[in-house]
Amino acid sequence: MSDIIFHHYDPSPFGEKIRSIFGFKGAEWKSVQIPRMMPKPDIMPLTGGYRKTPVMQVGAHIYCDTQIIIREIEARLPTPSLFPNGSDYLGWGTSFFTDKALFGICVAIVFGSFGDQMPDEFIKDRAELSGGNINIEKMKAGLPYSFQQFSSMLDWAEQGLEDGRSYFLGDVASLVDFNMYYCLWFAGRVPEAKAVIAKFPKLNAWMGRIAAFGHGSQSDMTSKEALEIANSEDVSDYTGEIVSVEGHSKGGQVTVTPNDSGRIPVTGTLITLTSQEVAIRHTNDIVGDVIIHFPRAGFILS
Template identity: 40%
Template sequence: MAETSIILHHYPRSPFAEKIRIAFGIKGAHWGAVEQPRMAPKPDLTALTGGYRRIPVLQIGADIYCDTRCILRELERRIPAPSLHPAAARGIAEIIAAWADRHLFACALGLVFGLHGDRFPPELHADRARFTAGKFDGWDSAKMKPRIPELRIQLRQYLTWLEQGLHDGRVFLLGDAASLADLAVYHPLWYARNNLGDDAGLQDFRRLTAWLRRIEAIGHGTMESRSPAQAHAIAREATPAPARYCPDANDTYEQGARLRIIPTDWGFDAVEGELAGIDRDTIALRRDDAALGSIVVHFPRDGFSVTRAE
């Protein structure tokens, strides 16, 4: 399948979308970009996903990949070189990525909205409060402000760890090549720097700021803008690829079972469909959409709750 069949549903200021855009740069990928709204409603996106509205979402024909972990696994499968997984440190890369996506990003997010939340429109605060079910102090900047000193200390501790990790002059976090670890650490710092400037404190960490410049220089590969209507037409005309069905011995869901998948951290929008594929890392549901036809939506297993649909 040609690389140009890869479509990313994103918006430019999304930090998690930046994680994928840099991955495209590492891979030298050609990709289509569909810009989606920053806030709900997102009808052109949820028509493809069945309700999931977190950004980014990857589309390849009638296969839809949700969450950056699932997206990166599929990208690695389709464009294996250069790999995002260092051969000698694959598990370490996954551990660093899990920490950065959750803890480093949450710290950066808290500082951005605590220090400069008044720069964002009230409707964005309201949307994010609904989206996260009251987490992050309900995205209320006034409630976040008392936590600023603690968050500054926490972020500085994280930046110190990263600076120490680069002390031996290595080019990237795990060696001479950029990896999943670099992608996951970069996007929270990209978000903090773009929204806080010097308030992020990055200028005090010489090795880390040099590393940030190296990641930024990778770029985003070759992008071609697409419209939501074009993306829908591609999905409508395509047939989903056969999904891998390799259940764990502890899995209790039979192929074709009607299931319901919901994120466990934020964005609790449920997606229902028939089980099309499952393995250790991913689960895929088939949906039949009146306008788009048969679509298979893929999720990572980590961070998502799976139950039988009632």
């Protein structure tokens, strides 16, 4: 089985979500550090232009977005499961709350608190990624509101642990826990946010249990080595799976675009289309053919 190669940077919150899952699974993986902002010359050939972090690579198969990354990790390393007792709906459903509503509050707290210290080019990059304008002064002015929202959402989590359970769904960790954890990890770099978290003792103890999983067993790899691996693997016989046609045909030219931020279309030949995945064959001069996998929820296929 090919190595898991993870393209990320250490302060990445969504990177931390996956790194924590690697720890839970006891995974062995290769770490490729990528730039925090554009340009990203060694990741673009793999993703066809998809620019968000993180990205997972297995040979010439590229997984974009944490949702499809988690699905692939679960398929490759099914034990321990991220979905104990049939909790799939809760795991995937809470991810859309944490990845959007809660994470949005955390971003407002971090940028409102540290925005003055961030380089102008980084602010510009994140504004382009989000498809709008990042107004640091507005975020600073809105910090009291953001902290109120943050505290209210954490109170929900504290209530979820009120009966003494170790994790949100009981005695074993699940995707619900990792969905929540990375947001608090991210916001907690702000001292005032860390102080808010400290007001919830059960949540604090829970964070310690998640952190104790660590990040698995990682070893470093260069971005050039990752490109060579993708280029060396022949995926010409990869057939994919077409279950849901929806007006598309296998082998047809399509684009896949995130529907929230980083709305850059990735173009290729349709090879897989199911209720939860779309995969395309993408070709460029640097890596040749790669199979790029995306989730269905949160992405537009056209």
